[in-house]
Amino acid sequence: MPVYTVHAPTAYGADLRATDRFSFVRDGFHVWAALLGPVWLIWRRLWLALIGWIIVILAIDVAMTRLGTGGAAIFLANLLIALLMGFEAASLQRWTLSRGNWRQLDIVVGDDEEQAERRFFDRWTAKQRGLSNDQSAVDRGGPPPTRDIPGQPFSKPPPPLPQGGIIGLFPEPGGSR
Template sequence: MPVYTVHAPSATAANVRTTDKFTFVRDGFHFWAMVFGPLWLIWNWLWLALIGWIIAIVWLDLILAKLGAGFLAIVSADILIALLMGFEAASLQRWTLSRRNWRQLDVVVADDEEAAERRFFDRWTAKQRGSGNDPLAVDRGSPPPTRDVPGQPFSKPPPLPGSSIIGLFPEPGGPG
């Protein structure tokens, strides 16, 4: 089953009004990114990745040509770069989203994107109802203990040891 990561535009925009902007990125191999690498990058608005891809291909081809590699070696290297592009396309999408200050909300396993959306929004809306519609709220339990509260056992500091030995070792000269 494919795995999808869910991304929201910013840390404060993960609410019910902006759910149409949530993005689902499928993890795994992207065939069209392998076959049409630069066009796939343009289609998905991955401009910095496109510039990096162009620089990498030109640099690799020039280095191989200067080293005296044949045409078949250069084409083989380009095919390997295309395979790498197919395998890392989803990582490039997630990297670009994180550069644009999007945050990852969840990871969803589903058969297709529509099922992933359904599964995510079922879980997300249930969590929204339970947290009082504050997506950044975290239940941390009771407040931490404070010092110097009369009648509370945690307000007394621990007793200081009578000797300079710390740990589970017996006191020198004491009962063993």
């Protein structure tokens, strides 16, 4: 299962107003970052990493050409840099977020980003409810409260149990089917 790190902007703090800005960064190998490094960096808006990638590729290609190495060696060096880009893409994202004053809130495991978000927000909202008295939070999972108010449909007593006290298909214990 992939591991995700959860980041939040520090300008808004980690509260309910900033939840739409939380960022989930998947750890592991990023295939598109390895295959299309500069396009992936532009797509993720990692501008300093893009400038660094361009400088490193140009420096290595120029240095290897001046040293007189063959085209196969230059291709192999570029392939190794692409593999390194694929392995370190998540680290570049986290580095860029930390430079932008984002802080890491948590680490979550999930099959995909949606499941990781669900797990994170389940745990995070439970922790937030414990810290403050949130009057806007409503528990929607339980039945309505039972009160003895005449005329209310939920205040009627339950029907009485049958004679033997057993409910279901087999009214007698050990009876025939």
